[in-house]
Amino acid sequence: MDSQGPEKLREVVVACPQERDRREVAAAELESRFRVRFAGPDLDATDDFDAEAVVAELAAVPADGMVGTKDRSALAAALAAARQGLPGPAPEALVRCQHKPTARAVALAAVPEATPRFGPPGELEPPFFVKPAVGRLSQGFDDPYVRGWLALAELAGFDGEVGLLAEELLTGDEVTLEGYVHAGRVTTVGVTDSVMYPGTWSFERFEYPSRLPPPRWEEMHGIAARLLPALGFDGGFFNVEYFVPKTGPVRVTEVNGRIASQFAPLVRALHGRSTYDALFELACGDDPRWAPGRPDGVAISYVMRVFEDALVEAVPEPEESLEVLVRPGLRLSEQGAANDASSYRLAIFVESGETREEALTRCRERARRLAFRLRP
16 A cells, blocks of 8 residues: 555646636546646626736635636736746736737847837838737727736736737738747647638638648747747747748737637647646646647637627537537627627637548538527
């Protein structure tokens, strides 16, 4: 008989969780290896919260690691982890990532060849694209959201300004490189393609792995390997969004100091290991030891959208890998967390196949079968 008893499970707090977090933790069977605690309110469900109270609540939960998977929950987790002396990204580094003007200034010094021209809207020569200094889902300048972010960022010492940022208009394929930094070393997990509905700026699907050739993967990894340390980011997951033109250097459009939670089931389907698994290891101070490389097959996260408002009368029954984003009894325009600037998201689901064409065919066939009932 072992006098030492069973090995103690490390305790990991998932800060301000969403249903996707609970589902992915269960799918990766992480509760067999960690003692998982879900703590704090879903910050994306409300913009009216007391930042100090949320961080204090999280910091009071005993833990070996603390994670958050959305911009504001990741910042809240970093603040709480710092108060407990736990591993993880410095809150100040997350603020640098999330505040786009700061991230752009750092990128200009660290990776000038990959940084688009940027500045205040009145100072940049057109054509240019205008985005909020802090925002989400291309929804523009969202005062309640920004106020919530500012309240957290001020706890990290941020005293800058928020507003609008203009940057040169970029063209090319939109892709996301996801990885992590451990002890200063940047590891790439994978690269995912973003595909829009034709003629729109609304995402239709995310295809993993990217169809781009290996030299482009290496170029994007090289940029991330310089940019994340320059931002002071360490001990956490990140994702970098790029535009990749047919010729010329790739350009950075955004740096997120958090996991890309929507891509977790894609990675799990093809690698047999979840990014949440690696995230938990990292949160406890360990090297996840991810084995880089392209997997076989293709997995797609498909986003069902409509482009006109309607009353939701019925939604499909729950099924595997289906994330329903609307509920009956409300108009689509009243379900703001599911909207972007020009369309309304209904659901997200995942399909995979041996080829890209097979996976996409399965997505579109499934979308036709899903029983949403909408009344104009």
